[in-house]
Amino acid sequence: MPRIRVAIVGCGFAGLAAARRLAAAPGVEVTVFNPRPELYNYPVLPRHLVDPVPRALLAVPLAPLLPGVRLRSERVEAVDAPARRVETASGTTAWDFLILAVGVRARTLPRGERTPLVFPKSERHLARLRGELEQLAAERRSGLVCIVGGGLTGIEFAAAVRARLDDAARRHRRRPDAFRVLLLERGARLAPDCSPALAARLAAALAAAGVGVRTGCAVHGIEGRRIETEAGALEADITLCCAGAEPDLRLGLAGLDAGADGIACTAGLVAQGSDAVLVAGDIARPRSPAPAPPRRAAHARRQGAHAAANVLRLAAGRAPRPYRPRALPTAVYLGPRRGLVALGPLCLGGSAAARTKHWLERDHFRHAVPSIAGGEGWMPW
Ligand SMILES: Cc1cc2nc3c(=O)[nH]c(=O)nc-3n(C[C@H](O)[C@H](O)[C@H](O)COP(=O)(O)OP(=O)(O)OC[C@H]3O[C@@H](n4cnc5c(N)ncnc54)[C@H](O)[C@@H]3O)c2cc1C
Structure with a gap:
């Protein structure tokens, strides 16, 4: 019987789950394309800014997780759906089925050519941010750090920056409250994707942690240290961009319906x-x-496995099954020993929520990387 060739573009939580499901099926030849040879655990990044997490929970090599799969550490430049092939710098690969799991990239802001912005989506940016916060506390008596974007990522990083800055200020014998952390959100409230009740709890938690919040404050552009907003200009020492995410449309997608x-x-x-x-x-x-x-992350993982199962159904001439999203908890990091976990109308705060959030971060990775289950030294208390 001829083997079915499946190409998977992108190997984050979704692509990895798809590849593992298909590798276990007989008669399937799986090729995975991912520029980096590692799986990245984005949900731990805000915590990593405050307390560096063990390397094994931040990024793990993909190859040992994908026995029987051809792993190519390459970026796909173009997908031609009608011709059933993908293009990389090294050539063309033909497939019978394709799974696209390329994720999204951080949305940027209009800014001057030499204006530095921190996008907290990689270790490199976090290392730079840690250095800049340290320098601010060492060299100045006061300062302002702005986080643009009041979604869950912006909220978590605002809390993490506050904790990191407090620590640096104390070590350099400065007053922590002389260094302000300000979260700017263009919408009428924080966390527009969450319920109003959860958004109100998050706003209260940030206020208690010492993070200022301005809502209804759209940022139009950044030039050097100057942030232009609807309500006037601000001078920030450091600006973090957490202004949402968008597809990377540099990837050519002939024959598919791709939008913003x-x-x-x-x-x-x-x-x-x-x-x-x-x-x-x-x-x-x-x-x-x-x-x-x-x-x-949990939806990505479940969708990856679901897409793989539907590839097998389509290959067998059967109709694909709809993906039914399960209600999942929203868990938010709010600094060391602080967090919020919400599921429907239920909302848990304090150290119990912090522990649950911590456990969930490990759980995302445990599903993807079973060998790290129960890794020692991970739970710090
Ligand atoms: C800072 C941060 C904190 C987060 N916190 C949480 C959290 O607490 N809880 C939670 O559930 N979710 C969280 N998320 C969201 C979660 O990380 C994502 O939902 C999840 O990673 C999505 O998985 P994915 O596989 O779709 O995409 P990704 O994980 O982004 O993986 C996509 C992969 O595709 C690769 N790729 C892209 N383009 C190409 C190409 N042209 N060719 C080949 N490969 C390509 C990329 O390099 C990447 O490896 C967070 C995200 C960020 C950035």
Whole structure:
């Protein structure tokens, strides 16, 4: 029987789950493309800014996780759905089915050519941010750090910056309250994707931690230290950009429906425009009456496995099954020993929530990387 060739573009939580599911199926030849040879645990990054987490929980090599899979550490430049091939710098690869799991990238802000902005999506940026916060506390008696974007990522980083700055200020014998941390959100309230009740709890928690919040404050542009907002200008020493995420449309996608919110697909994660392409994770935007699930690691992982199962169904001439998102808890890091966990109308705060959030971060990685389950030295208390 001829083998089915499946190409997977992107190997984050979604691509990895898809690859592992397909590698276990007989008669399937799986090729995975990912520029970096590692899986990255984004949910731990805010905590990592404050207390560096063990390397094994931050990034793990992909190759040992994918036995029987051809792993290519390359960026795919273009996808040609009608011709069923992908292009990389080293050539063309043909496939029978394709799973697109390329995630999304941080949205940027209009800024001057030499204006430094920190995008807290990599270890390199976090290392730079740690150095800049340290320098601010060492060399100045006061300062302002602005975080642009009051979604969950901006909220977590605002709390993390506050904790890091407090620590640096104390070590350099400065008054922590002389260094302000300000979160700017263009919407009328924080966390527009969450319920108003959770947003109010998050706002109260930030206020208690010493983070200032300005809502209804759209940032138009940044030039040097100057941030231009609807309500006037601010001079910030450091600016972090947490202004949402968008698809990387540098990837050519012939024959597919890609827009500013992602790649359109059916409820069964089949791309609109091609029955042989499936979409999973942050990049997938199912066009169904129900709202698309939020961009979270657990959805990405489940969608990856679901897309793989639907590839096997399509290859066997069966109809794909719709992906039904489960209600998942929203867990937010709010600094050492602080957090909030919400599920529906239930909301848990304090150190119990901090422990749950901590456990969930490990759980995302435990599903993807079973060998680290129960890794010693991870829970610090
Ligand atoms: C700072 C931060 C904190 C977060 N915190 C949480 C949290 O607490 N809880 C939670 O549930 N979620 C959290 N998230 C969201 C979560 O990380 C994402 O939902 C999840 O990573 C999505 O998985 P994915 O596989 O769709 O995409 P990604 O994890 O982004 O993986 C996509 C992969 O595709 C690769 N790729 C991209 N383009 C190409 C190409 N052209 N060719 C080949 N490969 C390509 C990328 O290099 C990457 O490896 C956070 C995200 C960030 C950035």
